[in-house]
Amino acid sequence: MKVILARDLLQANSDQAQQNRLFFERFGVVSLNLISSPGAGKTTLLEKTLFLLKDKVAVGVIEGDIFTDRDAVRIAGLDVPVVQINTQGTCHLDARMVARAMQELPLAELDLVLIENVGNLVCPAAFDLGEHYKIALLSVAEGSDKPAKYPGVFQRARAVVITKADLLPHLDFDLDACEEELLEIHDSLEIFVTSAKSGSGMRHWVNWLASLTKGPLAGRV
């Protein structure tokens, strides 16, 4: 019989996450945990972000997927260090998985590690991976009501990247209402409205990422 002690497990996860965070900090690495629904465009945003960022900032990637290594293959094509985690059915990454994946990255050479979580707007929000910040992605195709319906991840996020903005002319997405709802949930959120396809908003988002690696998170002031 499999016995899970829910509170113990979450505590063990928090302990491991804290160790991961200290380990990142020992190397002056800032770590971000990207969370969204399936198909919100995490990997495409990552590809474009890495393309714009990698000459300024040394970035590594941890790719979380339930199955397949398709995303890691896409990222590896950009000549960036990338490690794939396959959760084999589990609906979120946890700190232990990230602890193992970190060992495979050349942390001493990196400024920033981007962790792409499993596509799921609910469960990943509850598991600290040792990141400095959670970043939530929301595709405009999902509808502007999602922050109120799935508040957990938006409450815990430092920034929200609204993706696929090139589709706005074809949708009934109310951008103002969505931003207002996000700021009601969490009034110091950074909000970036982006299209990886057209490039709009990407420079603003990438500059913000670069600024994190030059600030106190990275031990630099």
Place this chain on the structure above:
Amino acid sequence: MKVILARDLLQANSDQAQQNRLFFERFGVVSLNLISSPGAGKTTLLEKTLFLLKDKVAVGVIEGDIFTDRDAVRIAGLDVPVVQINTQGTCHLDARMVARAMQELPLAELDLVLIENVGNLVCPAAFDLGEHYKIALLSVAEGSDKPAKYPGVFQRARAVVITKADLLPHLDFDLDACEEELLEIHDSLEIFVTSAKSGSGMRHWVNWLASLTKGPLAGRV
């Protein structure tokens, strides 16, 4: 200390689900469990489906959401019996929640109950609610690679409704590749390509639903 016995819980869920199914069948009601990512368009599909179906088939709806009753309010506007379940943070519906919600529906007057699960492509697939069939929705905005990356729900589904087909001209979604991948996962899947916005494909989907209520699932042959 909270102790969860994982296997026992899943067994208890299966037992309750079996009771729910028998209860639906006692009233000749066919029940379907709609599963998708957040924002794939479950509620919009439901609205258009009910509009086309409700004069032919007596339909009731169980709305699952983590928080808010927005979806139930939308459905109630169509003058269809609807019950809202708020999971208060839980990432899926379970059979016990549905057992309680069923009591609030006039089952003796219904042919079909549509259960809209929480927006999550992973966890809901593991929980039998007492439905006759699971129906997976996939929005074309999510990308054609989702069946391979999230196979669980597609393996267990009887039908897949591809939604938001009106966006296809603006996306790189490969419909043929997606259908091929779906049929590789599960070769007797029904696949419907729909746009609730333009109405395309809706008649085919609605006719299939109507046919279920005239077949052996409803105790009619």
